[in-house]
Each structure stands twice: as structure tokens, then as C-alpha cells.
Amino acid sequence: MTTVRVVVGGAVFDRGRLLAARRSAPPELAGRWELPGGKLEPGESARQALVRELREELGVEVEPLARIDGEWPLKPPYVLHVWTARLLAGEVRPLQDHDELRWLTPDRVDEVDWLEADRPAVAAAARLLSAGVTDSDTPSVPQETVRDH
Numbered sequence: 001m002t003t004v005r006v007v008v009g010g011a012v013f014d015r016g017r018l019l020a021a022r023r024s025a026p027p028e029l030a031g032r033w034e035l036p037g038g039k040l041e042p043g044e045s046a047r048q049a050l051v052r053e054l055r056e057e058l059g060v061e062v063e064p065l066a067r068i069d070g071e072w073p074l075k076p077p078y079v080l081h082v083w084t085a086r087l088l089a090g091e092v093r094p095l096q097d098h099d100e101l102r103w104l105t106p107d108r109v110d111e112v113d114w115l116e117a118d119r120p121a122v123a124a125a126a127r128l129l130s131a132g133v134t135d136s137d138t139p140s141v142p143q144e145t146v147r148d149h
């Protein structure tokens with residue numbers, strides 16, 4: 001039996017913009033843009049993994065909010081899950097795995113060359129941003145779009 005392993009990506013919001021990160025490695029993915037994050041470690045929840053990865057890779061503290069509905073296949077055995085997250089503290093810096101970071105307003109999310117797997121989640125995140133549901137400190141996110149687990 002093959003067990004799928006989860007990679008969690010963060011749709012990080014700050015002041016109406018979505019964070020995009022350009023991978024610096026491995027060679028086949030370098031130059032493509034992703035939602036920063038990484039693999040869950042044993043015993044770790046998706047929220048914990050996201051907080052840890054974004055601290056390591058970007059030097060910031062985030063608060064995961066809710067999962068964007070869906071699961072996207074990556075190189076087996078990995079699948080991508082995406083969570084929205086709010087920037088709590090710090091300024092993002094490309095410390096690990098990335099060589100450029102960009103904050104994109106929802107009308108400009110298509111300006112970067114996203115990894116294929118990320119595109120549906122990026123589109124969902126842009127819709128949330130456009131709808132303004134990420135503006136408040138106490139987010140209220142439409143239940144048909146995200147679920148919390």
C-alpha cells in the first residue's frame with residue numbers, strides 16, 4: 001500500500017495581497033513560483049508544518065486560517081494541500097528554497113509562472129482576496145470554498 005504524503009503550501013495574505021515565492025531548487029523546479037511551505041513531518045499537523053516551514057524559509061510568523069478545498073497530485077507519493085494564512089510578524093525574506101518573493105494583488109496573480117499544481121489554489125486564494133474576506137483580523141471565509149481540518 002502506498003501512503004500519500006502531504007506537502008502543505010501557504011496562501012499567505014497581507015494587506016490584500018498574496019505571497020508568491022520563486023523556487024531556487026531543485027533544478028527542474030527552479031524559477032517556477034509556488035505557495036511556500038513543505039512536507040509534513042511525522043506527527044505534525046498541517047497547521048504546525050506550515051508555521052514551521054514559513055518560519056524556516058521566510059523568517060516570519062503566520063497564523064494558518066483555513067484549508068482551501070482540494071488536493072493536487074505532486075511527484076508521488078506527495079500531494080499538495082493549501083491553507084490560507086495571515087502574516088502575524090516579520091518581513092518575508094528568501095532564506096531557504098527561494099530566490100525571489102513577490103506580493104501580488106488579486107488582479108496580478110497571473111503575472112508569475114506558477115507550478116501547475118498550485119494554479120487552482122492560487123485562483124481560489126485570489127477570489128478570497130477579491131471578495132475582501134481576508135481583510136479582517138477575524139476572518140470569515142465562505143464555507144463552500146474552504147474547510148477547517
Ligand SMILES: Nc1nc2c([nH]c(=O)n2[C@H]2C[C@H](O)[C@@H](COP(=O)(O)OP(=O)(O)OP(=O)(O)O)O2)c(=O)[nH]1
Pocket residue numbers: 007008009029034035036037038039040053074075078080097115117118
Ligand atoms: N512547498 C511547496 N512545494 C510544492 C508546491 N507545489 C509543488 O509542486 N511543490 C513541490 C516541490 C517539491 O518537490 C515538493 C515540496 O518540497 P519542499 O522542498 O518544499 O519541502 P521541504 O521544505 O519539506 O523539503 P525537504 O525537507 O525535502 O528539503 O512539492 C508548493 O506550492 N509549495
